[in-house]
Amino acid sequence: MNNSDYVVDRGRRAMPLQLTGRQLAFREELRAFYTDKVEPGWRERYDSFEDLGAYLRDWEQVLASRDWAVPTWPEEYGGRGADAVERAIFTEETARFDAPEGLNRLGKRLVAPVLWQFGTPEQQQHLARIRTGDELWCQGFSEPSAGSDLVNIRTTAQRVSDEWVINGRKIWTSFAQFADWIILLVRTGPADSRADGISVLLVDLLTPGIEISPIITMSGHAEFNEVSFNDVRVPAANLVGEENAGWSIVRSVLQDERGADYCLARYSDIRRIFDDVVSTARELPAEHRAVAHLGADYARVYAIQVLASDLLERGQNRTAPEGLESLVKLYTTETWRTMGDDQLRWWGAPYFTEGPKERLHDQAESRHFTISAGTSEIQRNLIASRLLELPSGRKKVA
Numbered sequence: 596m597n598n599s600d601y602v603v604d605r606g607r608r609a610m611p612l613q614l615t616g617r618q619l620a621f622r623e624e625l626r627a628f629y630t631d632k633v634e635p636g637w638r639e640r641y642d643s644f645e646d647l648g649a650y651l652r653d654w655e656q657v658l659a660s661r662d663w664a665v666p667t668w669p670e671e672y673g674g675r676g677a678d679a680v681e682r683a684i685f686t687e688e689t690a691r692f693d694a695p696e697g698l699n700r701l702g703k704r705l706v707a708p709v710l711w712q713f714g715t716p717e718q719q720q721h722l723a724r725i726r727t728g729d730e731l732w733c734q735g736f737s738e739p740s741a742g743s744d745l746v747n748i749r750t751t752a753q754r755v756s757d758e759w760v761i762n763g764r765k766i767w768t769s770f771a772q773f774a775d776w777i778i779l780l781v782r783t784g785p786a787d788s789r790a791d792g793i794s795v796l797l798v799d800l801l802t803p804g805i806e807i808s809p810i811i812t813m814s815g816h817a818e819f820n821e822v823s824f825n826d827v828r829v830p831a832a833n834l835v836g837e838e839n840a841g842w843s844i845v846r847s848v849l850q851d852e853r854g855a856d857y858c859l860a861r862y863s864d865i866r867r868i869f870d871d872v873v874s875t876a877r878e879l880p881a882e883h884r885a886v887a888h889l890g891a892d893y894a895r896v897y898a899i900q901v902l903a904s905d906l907l908e909r910g911q912n913r914t915a916p917e918g919l920e921s922l923v924k925l926y927t928t929e930t931w932r933t934m935g936d937d938q939l940r941w942w943g944a945p946y947f948t949e950g951p952k953e954r955l956h957d958q959a960e961s962r963h964f965t966i967s968a969g970t971s972e973i974q975r976n977l978i979a980s981r982l983l984e985l986p987s988g989r990k991k992v993a
């Protein structure tokens with residue numbers, strides 16, 4: 596467990612946030628659970644991504660056994676109905692204890708809100724299995740020619756009597772090799788219908804005609820996959836919401852994906868990495884260039900803490916202007932990337948390859964987060980159009 600300054604738990608350097616009795620009890624129960632269950636150094640024990648995946652899948656069940664799988668879900672669906680501060684506490688304590696996140700992040704954070712907002716009662720039956728870790732989900736949105744510009748998707752679904760017949764290809768599908776189901780964006784309108792011809796389908800990955808091909812990344816692991824669909828038939832009842840009205844679901848998913856929980860989680864990651872760098876720098880002579888640079892990095896880390904606190908408080912009061920989450924996402928993920936580049940310059944590759952495993956993992960993640968959940972260029976466009984209210988036709992950045 597590390598002792599950084601976080602957003603809720605501000606250590607000794609900032610004004611403490613006043614927590615209610617319920618919030619304090621939430622934190623104490625979570626700390627007791629993590630103290631009991633998190634095995635220090637768990638990452639070091641797994642050489643293959645498959646073994647790590649199996650461990651993370653089991654961890655979902657450990658979380659569920661003590662009611663910590665989905666604390667942020669509403670109580671009516673089996674969650675704890677955590678408020679904004681409790682959500683932040685959950686994120687921070689998870690980082691503080693370096694607890695595994697599990698393997699069903701997409702099911703719990705992305706699919707579940709879609710199901711309770713737009714799903715039929717039958718579709719909502721998936722929620723119980725997601726909560727217990729018995730059903731793992733992945734996200735089939737991106738395609739080779741449609742990532743940032745999702746309205747270009749070409750995977751089609753045609754209605755044939757009481758089924759949908761799917762053909763096409765998805766790419767960058769995280770954890771598909773471990774998943775049981777996929778939430779899929781498909782074109783159900785004419786080829787040129789863009790946002791007006793998109794629908795959302797729930798697809799069992801064991802359906803005949805689906806092929807999952809892992810893609811090895813620079814970390815040496817196959818976190819991503821390409822998933823192809825050849826005449827895949829799924830029941831008509833697996834359509835979420837109305838036919839051709841899937842774009843509003845996509846918008847709500849994308850907004851959630853980079854919201855306050857996301858930003859707080861990234862702040863917690865950055866804080867942990869920064870603390871590691873500072874402890875390495877303690878061994879350096881005062882004139883080493885890293886020492887002066889760390890002052891600048893600390894200014895950025897501090898600014899992110901303030902931004903994340905602001906986002907948290909505005910989230911609580913529902914006063915966040917549209918576009919603020921893009922600003923926090925951009926600044927947070929770009930800072931992480933800059934810090935990663937600095938470490939590489941100061942200490943070279945051995946800092947990552949010969950240190951604890953998580954350093955190499957964190958360095959790869961510094962790239963990942965400037966691309967996933969909307970690239971930095973897209974966030975800049977969103978800040979310009981939503982916060983500065985500039986014309987949204989200004990798509991190209993200099």
Ligand SMILES: Cc1cc2nc3c(=O)[nH]c(=O)nc-3n(C[C@H](O)[C@H](O)[C@H](O)COP(=O)(O)OP(=O)(O)OC[C@H]3O[C@@H](n4cnc5c(N)ncnc54)[C@H](O)[C@@H]3O)c2cc1C
Pocket residue numbers: 733734735736737738739740741742743744766767768769770962963964966967968969970971972973976990991992
């Ligand atoms: C770690 C990771 C996990 C992922 N997991 C999943 C997943 O599980 N499921 C899934 O569906 N997808 C996933 N993705 C895909 C991710 O959503 C896309 O990579 C992302 O949306 C960018 O799309 P793209 O790769 O096609 O790049 P493109 O959209 O082709 O962009 C290429 C470059 O052009 C820039 N660009 C594009 N449009 C504009 C514009 N209008 N203005 C200015 N610049 C622009 C981009 O910023 C980028 O630099 C994941 C990606 C990563 C990195």
